[in-house]
């Protein structure tokens with residue numbers, strides 16, 4: 548298997564990268580869209596960035612919002628026509644709680660558009676599990692608690708939910724589809740000591756990979772680092788030991804547990820990545836990224852409530868330059884490193900290009 552999390556994937560789409568700047572008069576479709584079909588979720592994770600009050604992410608989110616079925620089908624028609632290459636379903640809520648997810652993914656599969664989803668795994672069963680197993684490219688389950696009791700504490704769910712999710716994962720892999728099953732293990736002070744043993748358990752239930760990431764507790768990078776400082780070395784040690792003992796050609800462990808400040812401060816004034824991977828929210832608004840979703844003051848690019856997505860996207864370029872990251876994005880941002888790479892690429896001096 549090739550590199551899954553490399554930042555270089557976008558450079559396989561050179562025409563798109565070359566179209567991003569203000570100077571280019573081209574607007575090309577997004578390569579990939581994250582759709583948040585619903586804000587409803589059956590779990591109530593204590594650290595959920597969309598629901599806690601101290602993070603800017605999700606500050607204007609309505610938990611009952613979802614994309615109406617007709618609008619979703621219209622979006623799928625548009626992205627097929629536009630040539631969008633991939634869709635990821637994510638929260639707000641849990642995409643598997645969206646009542647029209649099955650209809651939507653059947654349409655995507657028919658249109659040969661690649662799709663994937665994040666989920667808590669509690670509804671990963673029946674026909675929706677079958678279609679994901681055989682048609683989706685990947686599925687990623689977010690987990691924190693390592694047994695029934697701890698899981699219930701993290702998520703305010705009844706005892707037994709953890710066991711159900713482990714069983715769902717195991718059953719999903721037995722469907723023998725090609726869908727890559729990843730787990731996102733969110734590490735905080737409570738589960739830090741469990742990392743090694745829990746990765747082993749996840750391998751045993753059949754996960755293809757585990758990505759270990761820090762729990763985000765603040766908009767401020769330094770405050771996050773202060774929070775993680777007492778557990779940082781211990782977690783690194785456990786992850787490295789897990790990599791040494793458990794990783795193989797069929798089970799990968801991604802160590803994304805790192806200090807956070809390099810993802811927080813921005814010194815550029817436009818965001819190229821928002822034209823590559825924008826968000827369609829459950830409120831039918833368009834946002835630049837998953838770190839600015841449901842922030843109406845600083846993150847709203849537009850709305851498709853009363854217009855089609857394709858019409859919105861191709862109607863002029865100025866909307867893509869409304870957000871000045873150096874002013875409003877000095878918080879966690881998954882695209883920061885990619886933005887810096889694109890800007891450096893676009894800013895290369897044209898006269899000196901050949902002097903490589």
Ligand code: SF4
Nearest residue numbers: 818836872876880882
């Ligand atoms: S700079 Fe980062 S946080 Fe800001 S809009 Fe772009 S991707 Fe989102």
